[in-house]
Amino acid sequence: KPGELRDQLPTGCPEDPQSYAEIFRDVEQLIFPALTHWASPNFHAYFKICGSDPSVLADYxxxxxxxxxxxxxxxxxxxxxxxxxxxxxxxxxxxxxxxxxxxxxxxxxxxxxxxxxxxxxxxxxxxxxxxxxxxxxxxxxxxxxxxxxxxxxxxxxxxxxxxxxxxxxxxxxxxxxxxxxxxxxxxxxxxxxxxxxxxxxxxxxxxxxxxxxxxxxxxxxxxxxxxxxxxxxxxxxxxxxxxxxxxxxxxxxxxxxxxxxxxxxxxxxxxxxxxxxxxxxxxxxxxxxxxxxxxxxxxxxxxxxxxxxxxxxxxxxxxxxxxxxxxxxxxxxFRRFGATGLREHIRRSVALAKQAEELLMKDGRFKLFVRARMGLVCFYVAFGGRELNEALLRR
CATH class of the missing domain: 3.40.640.10 (Type I PLP-dependent aspartate aminotransferase-like (Major domain))
Structure with a gap:
């Protein structure tokens, strides 16, 4: 809920230095639970951010x-x-x-x-x-x-x-x-x-x-x-x-x-x-x-x-x-994956979208909104009307 993390944190900067152990404890106990984890395989709200180890190292x-x-x-x-x-x-x-x-x-x-x-x-x-x-x-x-x-x-x-x-x-x-x-x-x-x-x-x-x-x-x-x-x-x-x-x-x-x-x-x-x-x-x-x-x-x-x-x-x-x-x-x-690795990543994403589309088409509970393209699959629940689909989206 809005304000939940703020309520658990001090209202002012600490006067004295704190240890990394204390800081990372709060990261694990307070920050991580309050995040929407874009890197999670279960994240489907938006187009995902798609980082990698070499990119993280370079950012460091x-x-x-x-x-x-x-x-x-x-x-x-x-x-x-x-x-x-x-x-x-x-x-x-x-x-x-x-x-x-x-x-x-x-x-x-x-x-x-x-x-x-x-x-x-x-x-x-x-x-x-x-x-x-x-x-x-x-x-x-x-x-x-x-x-x-x-x-x-x-x-x-x-x-x-x-x-x-x-x-x-x-x-x-x-x-x-x-x-x-x-x-x-x-x-x-x-x-x-x-x-x-x-x-x-x-x-x-x-x-x-x-x-x-x-x-x-x-x-x-x-x-x-x-x-x-x-x-x-x-x-x-x-x-x-x-x-x-x-x-x-x-x-x-x-x-x-x-x-x-x-x-x-x-x-x-x-x-x-x-x-x-x-x-x-x-x-x-x-x-x-x-x-x-x-x-x-x-x-x-x-x-x-x-x-x-x-x-x-x-x-x-x-x-x-x-x-x-x-x-x-x-x-x-680009150096770590090479052009071959980048292409393989794109092709695998497209293939997974097609696989998901095929599974949905075989299941009578769902209908496609448009045919799958790239890595996006647009579908909706075939029964229950707009009200049910909007309720599922809110969840």
Missing amino acids: LCSSLDVIGFSWVSAPAATELEQVVCDWMAKLLGLPECFLTSSPGGGVIQGSASESALCALIAARHAALEGLEGAEREEKAAKLVVYVSDQTHAIAEKGCMVLDIPHLRVVPTIRGKADSDNYGLAPDDVARAMVEDRAKGLVPFCLMPTLGTTSTTAIDPLRKLVAVAREQPEHVWVHLDGAYGGAAAVCPEYQHWLDGVEGCDSICINTHKWLLVSFDASLLWVKDRGPLVRALALDPEYLKNEFMQSAPNYKDWQVPLGRRFRALKLWFT
């Missing part, structure tokens, strides 16, 4: 080193290793070269898909308003529209709230219209919405399709959606949210889900959801780093150094200044 080392890699000069190895692991992952996913460090774009590790989406929106808005000033800038900013589906994660709405983007157009999905029996975003519905909004004097500037929605792992038809965006009179930034499903593309048989990705302006994949990396590690790639860096770069005197122009400064790719040495746990994990 990261905390021990305690470097803050906001610029190359502040932590050269942290900066360059981040470039390396982002490129490794991009190549595993089959992303085009425009997302590699050697291109005008590149990758960066954010804390979560929410942060990645926020940075994408910042870059998109900057690109839409760049060169405008004063009343002209304010007038256009008030007309900007972001397009999502009714299955898009709340990160889009949160980003619009934070950035005060006035218009979020939520396009309804229809089962089977754009994604077999699932709830994908139909390109013609997006095109129609953009036409309607332009007729009202609004300005479409960002489209956020999803590869693997939170509720049903729907896959939006990326290539067709990119085509809709490119048909608009002004550039529409396309940000692909592949936080969960994008990881599957490390397996060649699932890379067709990324068909059309070369047309995206930015892509996000959470390695902590399905690639054996502990939270937090969301990879964001941009095709052109320019809009993002120009929107976020700030160089006070105490941060200036002789390498600012010759080496990347990841502080300019994110909202905060400080950043952890997250690349270390990706490097440890």
Whole structure:
């Protein structure tokens, strides 16, 4: 119950030092019982965090080193290793070269898909308003529209709230219209919405399709959606949210889900959801780093150094200044498991989902909501109606 742990802990900091034995006793007796254990095999409330021994060890080392890699000069190895692991992952996913460090774009590790989406929106808005000033800038900013589906994660709405983007157009999905029996975003519905909004004097500037929605792992038809965006009179930034499903593309048989990705302006994949990396590690790639860096770069005197122009400064790719040495746990994990191990993990997850689906289909007490895809199985109790199913969910 809320407040139960607080009631068992002192109201103030202890005056004298306490032993590790005392501290760990309280961890076992007070903290562990009051946790929702995301690592438990019985945890099914959300997409699981999927850590591993090498990732945990690397996180320990990261905390021990305690470097803050906001610029190359502040932590050269942290900066360059981040470039390396982002490129490794991009190549595993089959992303085009425009997302590699050697291109005008590149990758960066954010804390979560929410942060990645926020940075994408910042870059998109900057690109839409760049060169405008004063009343002209304010007038256009008030007309900007972001397009999502009714299955898009709340990160889009949160980003619009934070950035005060006035218009979020939520396009309804229809089962089977754009994604077999699932709830994908139909390109013609997006095109129609953009036409309607332009007729009202609004300005479409960002489209956020999803590869693997939170509720049903729907896959939006990326290539067709990119085509809709490119048909608009002004550039529409396309940000692909592949936080969960994008990881599957490390397996060649699932890379067709990324068909059309070369047309995206930015892509996000959470390695902590399905690639054996502990939270937090969301990879964001941009095709052109320019809009993002120009929107976020700030160089006070105490941060200036002789390498600012010759080496990347990841502080300019994110909202905060400080950043952890997250690349270390990706490097440890990718080396320890190898590409083969990562693919085996994905394939085993998919196989287990299919096995669960088959068992449910043989049991008359259950029905499938949509067919299993990736590692998610959506089902409900066939009798008792909505009331029984909601009661079971509450339990």
